[in-house]
Amino acid sequence: MSANPPKDAKSPQPPIKLRRVGLFETSVNTEVIPVRGLLEGINDIGKFIVSMKKHVKLGEKPEVEWIIDKTCNHRGDKLLHNKGIAGCPHCNWALDLKTLTYHNGYRKQPLKYHIEGRSLHVQTSIDLSNPYQSSFKGDFKIRWLNHACLHIEAGGIKCVTDPWLLGPSFLGSGYLETASCKEAVHCLVNADFIFISSNRSSCLHPQTLAFVPKSKPFLIGNFASKSIEKALRGLGFTEIYTLEFQEIYEFSSFFQFSILKAGDGSEESGLYLCLSGHDVIINAYGNYLNTFNLPTDLTLLCTSFAGATSGFPFCIDNYNSEQKKALHTNHLEGLKQQLELLLESTNASYVMPIATPYIQEAARDQEVQNANAKNALDYGKQICDTYTRSHRESPVVWLQPDYTLTLEFKENDLIQWREDVHVLKRDVPQRYVDFYTRTFVYDANKLINYLKLSGYKAQQIVAFVPTDGSFEKVVGPIVQADFATQSFKIIEANAIITKQQGYRVMVLKVRGEILACVVENHLPFEEILRGFHCRIQRTPNVYEAQFWRYFSHFYTDSKPYTIQLV
Incomplete structure (x- = not known):
């Protein structure tokens, strides 16, 4: 069964009544660190690393330069200190303790502290609570529709999150592992509002949003780049509510929410909800959400677990196949540890994995698909069971995502309703590959003009090498960009710079038609990386955070284009 966009996507919607109610109440957690025995320089002590200006002598006041926790700002894993570098074994982030800056350019903020006698009192975390929450717990419903798309209902308000229900994401590369049902499209069209957490196409999916009336209200976080808002307006949507992070809003006392920002500096977000008195967190892609300063005693936690949604490490040619396998295994282990940390910080009663796997189904991406292992969802249940045995009297219930089920949460109970569904047809990947190859033609001069107008300046050289689908054959002129001198x-090929003193250097092989599509339509560059459409050689071998963020968020003005399949 197929689904078609409505002929009239401008059907009137009743006005949505949204109001800001206030802020979370906060309570600061502190730990006491004895300073006796601390030496001048770096001291690695338990959960913390302390830099002292000089040795602590008897009778003298301690002189502290800074204190940091050993928490990686990417996903909250534990940093391991070795010779002035604190590295994460799961995500490969590395912190230089001389500058407190990760190798990708993200800065780690020191902890606040005060000195009392011979001890340091360190602020470690902040507990959040909703002071406007009803003391009465009523009913709410939630239904997983696909990937990170949920249908939520409480107090007569219906919300859908991150709709991707059909067609591929990431420029014809990512395909839903399970075909959606027609009823999911009906849920989307009839929702009162839609929450978009990110501008990635697995959350903001133009092909899916073609079904939505242009007057539909959207809720988004107030990111600096405005990339989500620009993308939605480019698709013709007009009712966009850009909301501040960590502020509580409501449609009624039965439906309150707050948008929370990722803690790793990326423009990703999650959603806190208070539904008929129940606390819920929904987080598809927000790494280290709100630096894990979250409400506790949740009824429901919806979080990513399966993994396999990044171009790292498979697109990085600095690694051989065995190294890529090891790095990816570490990445999956990090997601397991993230679930453990979230359980500890939220004490959730129910957990549902979202951002469920998508697959690289096109024939040309089979090598990536074969290597791109996922965490089995059953392993998440084991983690919940282990946490239950050590921390709880009542079990943490692992909810397997199933779009045939509507989950109705009561005051102290859960009822599951089986729904009738009509499954949509699966997509044929080669038809999308053919569409991009047929429609978009690489033009070096257009790329040069695009780069000149970007306004991006950095000590960075990037060589753009357009290739065929297998990255073996160069299909057009190579463009080299020196963003320091603004030379394009x-x-x-023999003039490509691969190393330059004082520069970050990247050789970026990209499928020619995909590079043409991104340039022509001002799409986020990260669509190239997340779609495995590139192969990268970089010096130094660290994530080019500034480059990817700028060209994926600040220098975007997404233009809609029609996908015509033959």
């Missing part, structure tokens, strides 16, 4: 020119 066509070069021969």
